[in-house]
Amino acid sequence: MSLFKSVKIINSGKSILLSRKYGAPLRYHSTWLLDNALDSKTRDKNNGQRLISVLDIPVNTYIKSASLDKKGQNVTLKFLPKEKQVKFSSSWLASHAYDKKKNNSKVWIDPDLKTWTKTTLKSVPIISYKSAKSDKKLLLKWLKSLHCYGFAKMTGGKIESGALIQIANLFGYVRETNYGKWFEVRSEINAVNLAYTSLGLHAHTDNPYRDPVPTMQILYCLENSASGGDSTVVDGFNAAIHLKNKNSDYFNLLSKYCARFEYSGVKGTHLKSRRPMIELSPDGELIAIRFNNRSVAPITDVPYEDMENYYKAYRTFSDIINDSKLAVNFKLNPGECFIVDNTRVLHARTAYSEAGTRWLQGCYVDKDGLLSTISTMLEKK
């Protein structure tokens, strides 16, 4: 399909302007074009990495000639003073357009993600371990859902210690920490972490005191005959948007000031971080939630004048997160696990009785692996 009608040189050769059949014209700068050229002198043929630096592009670079082929499928450009000819496909240019309106004051969420509540999440993304191992199509669908919702379940796994690592290996690499390659989540005497007791745990993200924070978590059930110990997950991005709609000043307070988090529950470990509860990219993308009542350290980066409202914001955010209308509840059976995007989805558990046993194992995996696995599986299709 031909996307462009014509090309012309503008701004004394500093840019080109491509007129489209549909939509406003698109402009591209000469330096940007040379930096992103796809020829074998600019990009390595084997690994696709850039062979030049921005300093290899002359400051006074300009476009001497520009032409669109008859079918409108390719644009050929000649650059001076360092003579170079480069060809771009129209589709590549269109898909890498940057000449568009941006609203940097707006808070936004990656369009690949869907926020949810108990009502709107029609069904929990679920797969059996057997299908995940044998059916690439089902696995891909499940991984995409895990990314999209920040949460998924798996059933039918082996009931043996360490089986969670096989789940991690389906999409990424385990992040080892002071808690080990994986850790035991069961009731202990003199527990080094409240997670290792039979107490209920408020909805939280794990290890906000760690920087970088663990980006994915697997919680895998080996025994669960205790009464109670149900699991809950809450979409933190949805909760943050709720907060924003309810009181945008509160949202701003939790995103513009850093909270502090700390953990020193065991000898030889003292972890501290200084990050906001609601993290935005500089251009307003909602990128992470950090929320954990157990490990908030004294917050000292909020000025006195804003602290009262900061605490009101924190309280309101807690209320939203604890609202049962937002939460999805379930009880894990042995051989089942759930996985959360720990930068987004909070998890909680109800208290459980000491009669019977509840034994989970947990581990952290990084999200780069998940996204890479999805990308390469999509490319193979």
Place this chain on the structure above:
Amino acid sequence: MSLFKSVKIINSGKSILLSRKYGAPLRYHSTWLLDNALDSKTRDKNNGQRLISVLDIPVNTYIKSASLDKKGQNVTLKFLPKEKQVKFSSSWLASHAYDKKKNNSKVWIDPDLKTWTKTTLKSVPIISYKSAKSDKKLLLKWLKSLHCYGFAKMTGGKIESGALIQIANLFGYVRETNYGKWFEVRSEINAVNLAYTSLGLHAHTDNPYRDPVPTMQILYCLENSASGGDSTVVDGFNAAIHLKNKNSDYFNLLSKYCARFEYSGVKGTHLKSRRPMIELSPDGELIAIRFNNRSVAPITDVPYEDMENYYKAYRTFSDIINDSKLAVNFKLNPGECFIVDNTRVLHARTAYSEAGTRWLQGCYVDKDGLLSTISTMLEKK
């Protein structure tokens, strides 16, 4: 030492005001005080984690009475309507003060860090593997320098494959990635990454296309008889401050817009990220540099109107980073390694001849481990 002269209740019990012997008085809110109480009903005795949530603190909490003991060392507070008495030491309150002037428009660097250039870094932090293993005091000093300068060297390590893992184990946990637990840095045919050729590499941070980015890197030398292949490190925080001083608009462009990074040099891996080259916390702390000419993807999050200046800023930042006055150069010998804080310090290498051999191994470690190790070693002292 008594820090405080007197305490009084202000704002109808919503806050207290502590007058100091030296310095302006300090105010603390009732809610903040209850949330940070250190008694065994608020904090678990075993692991120090908070047992309450902010929702357990009544909205209308106020301070009924406040008293300072005779020596001025402890403040005792009584809260209502939910009756509770809490004691804080004056030193704890003083060290967690938040009633101070803050300038949130200012860019700042963690005061524990010292920026450097070739001239100002008087000597490279260095230790022998033997000392690191046997002398806790020297090890602590070296680890603190590694944190402070974001860079350190070690000598006298074993000349065997995988020896770098022993270095990692001194302070943290290896982050396994698609490149493995560690990776081979030597010249390969059809290299999947330009690092695995004999080409020179511009100063860069590793894997900016990975999110979370690797926070520490070890580069360990096993063979280095080739001519060339010298190593260089550059303090990226220092370079960013240089940029800011030279042209604050350029600094703002690189911090307010996200760049894009990408790597798909090998089958089964496709990593992408969207992060700024200069990353600030929401309150202006310089927290990370991402800089790598090989893996910058087409930048499409900068509007057309700002792209020309964005590229000027990128070029100027490149110029500063490549300025030899900033760089510390050395050649690694077998059994030697260097470690960088990959969120701050860039590394480069000169090209090397194919005569002779150059064989390095690299691995990633996370910074939370380094900081935790330093903290707990300091606490033991």
